[in-house]
Amino acid sequence: MSVDSFHEAHEWIMSGPYNEIGYLYDGYITTNWMLAHVLVYEWTWRNTISDPQFLVYTNYDYTREGILYKVWVTPVSAVGVQEVRPEES
Template sequence: MKKDDAQDEEILSYKKISDTSTYQEEFKSVTSVSYYLKQPEPEQAPDNIQWYTETMKIDGFHEAFEWVTSGPSLEIGYMYTGYKTTNEYLAHVLLFELIRLDKAAAPRSRVRADYEWTSEGLLYKVWITPVTPEADNK
């Protein structure tokens, strides 16, 4: 007798279910997808985003912080509204800095992020959308 069969028999005897089909139906209801946490739908960037694509490769968070705070975090929202990069350090630091800057004063934009698989690997996307009274009422 296999280990799985022994466990099934033990569960059947514990539950006092004599009919195997009843047990299988009960097992399916307990292990159905509704009992698991569902992943949120990925955030979709609006069509009107002006993207800047970064090609720089950086090997650490300190370098990424120096690069992001000297340029992209100051330019996003003025020169362009979205930032694409394949470098995870740049994406993480930019996202952190944009949220930090936005929370320091009255929020003027909503910071969003997403990623997609490309032939080069993961493409990280960070973008902002302006806060408007119409958006808050929805």
Template sequence: MSIQWYQDGKTFDTIRESHEWAYNVIYNEIGNLYSGYITTYEKIAYSLVFELIRSNTPTPRLDVHTKIDFNESGPDVYKIWVTALND
């Protein structure tokens, strides 16, 4: 499986701003243009996972995966990706 990642380096001051951006921008592209998103900003990662899980309930259409690459010498890297469920 090859994951097509999207990465942009966005940051915001609040969870509300992060959620607005994640819901209106990258949320619509994950599963369509890209299969995954990489960020070093935990608020965007949290917001994106929240929206992906919310939209996947009660009828799941995607598996949502997450991974954190911990980095002692720099920021942690958050990875969120989806795979289609087989019907």
């Protein structure tokens, strides 16, 4: 997918990959840095405004075709992260 603006990248990510990652797929690989950027931003924002559901990871690989940007998530429950509650007085 080729996009020329963050608006296009946001529309593309929110129309499919954002809703599928973590449920149908573990991650997303793209050669377009804007798509990867929007995806990481949206997952981080979602974890910030509500209880974190997924840990977000990123990486990249250099290939002959260019850079492959990788974004993937792991459910918080799968990595053994427990909810921390303040002690009752």
